[in-house]
Amino acid sequence: MGEGFSLGRSRGRQRGLGRPVGRLLRDPPAVVGAVALILVAAVLAAAPWLGLKDPLAVSVPDRLARFSWAHPLGTDGLGRDMLSRTLHGGRTSVALTMAVTAITTVVGVVLGVLAGLRGGFVDSSVMRVVELVQALPLVIVAMVTVKLLGGGPEKLVLVLSALGWTGQARVVRAATLSLRERDFVKSSRALGSSRLRIAFRHLVPNLLGPVVVIATLEVGRTLLALSTLSFLGFGARPPHPEWGSMLADARTYFFVAPRLLIIPGVAIFIVALAANLFGEGLRDAFEARTA
Amino acid sequence: MGEPHDVLLEVRGRGCYAARRLAIAGPTLLGLSFLIFLLGSLAGDPSGKIAERGLLPGEVPTAEQIAAVHHELGLDRPLPVRYGEWLVRAAHGDLGKSLITGQGVGEAIRGAVPATVGLAAAATMLLIMVSVPLGVVGALLRGRWLQQVVRVGTLAGASIPGFFLAYLLIYVFAVRLHLLPVFGSVGPKSMVLPAVTLAVGPTALVSRLLQKALVEELGDDYIRTARAKGLTETAVVVSHALRNAFLPVVTVLGNVLARLLEGAVVVELIFGRSGVGSLTLQAVGSSDYPMTQGVVLFAGVVVIAFNLAVDLTYPRLDPRVRLGAVS
Numbered sequence: 263m264g265e266g267f268s269l270g271r272s273r274g275r276q277r278g279l280g281r282p283v284g285r286l287l288r289d290p291p292a293v294v295g296a297v298a299l300i301l302v303a304a305v306l307a308a309a310p311w312l313g314l315k316d317p318l319a320v321s322v323p324d325r326l327a328r329f330s331w332a333h334p335l336g337t338d339g340l341g342r343d344m345l346s347r348t349l350h351g352g353r354t355s356v357a358l359t360m361a362v363t364a365i366t367t368v369v370g371v372v373l374g375v376l377a378g379l380r381g382g383f384v385d386s387s388v389m390r391v392v393e394l395v396q397a398l399p400l401v402i403v404a405m406v407t408v409k410l411l412g413g414g415p416e417k418l419v420l421v422l423s424a425l426g427w428t429g430q431a432r433v434v435r436a437a438t439l440s441l442r443e444r445d446f447v448k449s450s451r452a453l454g455s456s457r458l459r460i461a462f463r464h465l466v467p468n469l470l471g472p473v474v475v476i477a478t479l480e481v482g483r484t485l486l487a488l489s490t491l492s493f494l495g496f497g498a499r500p501p502h503p504e505w506g507s508m509l510a511d512a513r514t515y516f517f518v519a520p521r522l523l524i525i526p527g528v529a530i531f532i533v534a535l536a537a538n539l540f541g542e543g544l545r546d547a548f549e550a551r552t553a
Numbered sequence: 554m555g556e557p558h559d560v561l562l563e564v565r566g567r568g569c570y571a572a573r574r575l576a577i578a579g580p581t582l583l584g585l586s587f588l589i590f591l592l593g594s595l596a597g598d599p600s601g602k603i604a605e606r607g608l609l610p611g612e613v614p615t616a617e618q619i620a621a622v623h624h625e626l627g628l629d630r631p632l633p634v635r636y637g638e639w640l641v642r643a644a645h646g647d648l649g650k651s652l653i654t655g656q657g658v659g660e661a662i663r664g665a666v667p668a669t670v671g672l673a674a675a676a677t678m679l680l681i682m683v684s685v686p687l688g689v690v691g692a693l694l695r696g697r698w699l700q701q702v703v704r705v706g707t708l709a710g711a712s713i714p715g716f717f718l719a720y721l722l723i724y725v726f727a728v729r730l731h732l733l734p735v736f737g738s739v740g741p742k743s744m745v746l747p748a749v750t751l752a753v754g755p756t757a758l759v760s761r762l763l764q765k766a767l768v769e770e771l772g773d774d775y776i777r778t779a780r781a782k783g784l785t786e787t788a789v790v791v792s793h794a795l796r797n798a799f800l801p802v803v804t805v806l807g808n809v810l811a812r813l814l815e816g817a818v819v820v821e822l823i824f825g826r827s828g829v830g831s832l833t834l835q836a837v838g839s840s841d842y843p844m845t846q847g848v849v850l851f852a853g854v855v856v857i858a859f860n861l862a863v864d865l866t867y868p869r870l871d872p873r874v875r876l877g878a879v880s
Contacts, residue, residue: 534713
């Protein structure tokens with residue numbers, strides 16, 4: 263029942279993560295995705311200590327240099343080191359993506375649990391808002407609102423969060439609806455537990471699986487939306503690198519040096535694909551729990 | 554994903570299905586229109602900009618001129634009144650005039666629609682031709698390595714940013730192989746790369762959904778019955794399982810369409826085509842708020858109308874919904 267999620271038949275709490283993790287390890291694409299995510303996260307986190315060149319240092323004589331020892335990924339149209347820009351740009355892109363995912367997860371879980379537990383008017387209001395937001399073409403509405411708010415990365419995070427929580431809320435609501443009819447929740451209620459206690463003690467631990475899965479899948483989606491908006495000019499401000507805006511800058515040199523465009527493009531693709539592979543694998547592992 | 558279950562869930566004990574869907578579409582549309590109106594009014598006072606239009610370049614409009622425009626636009630009246638008037642005018646198809654060109658918004662959108670519809674139609678053809686076989690192959694080859702290839706391939710399709718894909722395709726097919734033109738919208742050949750770019754994301758989405766639904770259907774009892782009575786595997790898959798597996802796909806058509814509209818912004822920009830997408834980008838980029846309101850309203854109405862059409866035809870496709878008996 264619900265949004266493609268069957269919850270385990272656990273009593274009260276999950277019986278540990280052992281079995282889903284075991285299943286995940288037997289799923290090669292998911293493992294590749296997880297390893298890729300860890301590697302990317304490690305490299306991006308370590309970027310300031312890797313002895314990279316200044317990502318903003320312009321050096322016109324070196325412009326559009328090919329791959330070399332001095333510039334492993336060459337230089338861009340202003341002679342800036344591409345390796346450094348790609349890694350620093352990645353820090354920005356990934357940090358913004360994580361911020362959006364964190365916000366949408368919290369908002370989605372709170373509203374989903376609230377709607378599922380309270381039911382009635384609260385539930386139908388939340389669901390109407392969900393339907394309204396989901397009827398909007400995300401990129402177009404985000405473009406308009408970011409422009410209206412004056413642009414910049416923090417506005418981008420705000421807008422994407424405001425538009426991005428609905429998937430998580432739907433899943434959490436559906437899972438809450440099925441959980442609250444379970445015996446362990448009913449007995450807890452019979453013992454006089456408050457709604458808050460039921461939510462935190464019984465629901466949230468059982469929601470962990472689906473929430474983590476949706477959040478992981480949202481990482482891929484958010485990164486794509488974010489870089490699309492940056493590409494269109496509604497995101498990070500130059501000269502600070504960000505994958506979407508790097509790609510937009512590279513359009514000028516497309517016929518001369520397509521690599522400038524391919525490098526950030528491949529970077530976005532790898533991270534999005536890794537997040538999706540891992541997220542899918544997680545979902546399959548959790549779903550199979552009762553099977 | 555998984556919306557079909559939700560749709561079925563909502564039907565239970567709620568009386569007439571179609572009436573309920575209609576009752577939802579109305580408020581959604583109204584909410585959307587209010588948000589769009591707010592967007593426009595939060596965008597600041599356009600009076601100065603409009604007053605400048607009749608003047609020589611460099612000339613600054615006087616306070617009286619601005620005030621006159623301000624009054625003419627009705628901006629000195631309270632917000633709810635203005636919303637009501639805006640809504641009535643919008644319902645009559647009058648969405649105001651562009652702040653930049655002075656052209657009617659409705660007229661501009663009508664002019665841009667055919668090009669985008671053509672592009673979206675081409676992308677939809679591709680979507681159907683590719684996602685159905687992919688979904689079937691993915692479902693039938695469960696557990697084999699080829700299924701993993703389909704799985705990773707469709708995930709890759711869902712993970713590649715449209716703007717990057719567009720340039721990759723241009724690089725390979727236009728720059729390297731000289732098979733197709735790079736930019737512009739002349740001739741059928743110019744449609745190929747934009748349509749492919751636009752189709753890849755939704756195709757990945759639909760084929761994955763179809764695969765999942767098909768796997769579920771194939772595990773159902775009626776399939777065992779069909780096999781037991783001696784039907785060929787083709788008949789079982791095509792006329793029994795696939796038919797039912799299309800149902801959950803139908804419910805996300807509105808979502809798919811929204812993605813096509815979004816994709817059109819990027820695709821029309823990169824391939825230098827005119828259409829609703831490039832009109833949107835221009836309007837937003839130049840802070841042309843009446844035009845922006847118009848295109849966002851257009852996009853929202855199209856998606857809501859599509860969702861409603863799907864909701865209203867759904868009972869015809871699935872008798873369980875029509876009869877209110879949901880398993």
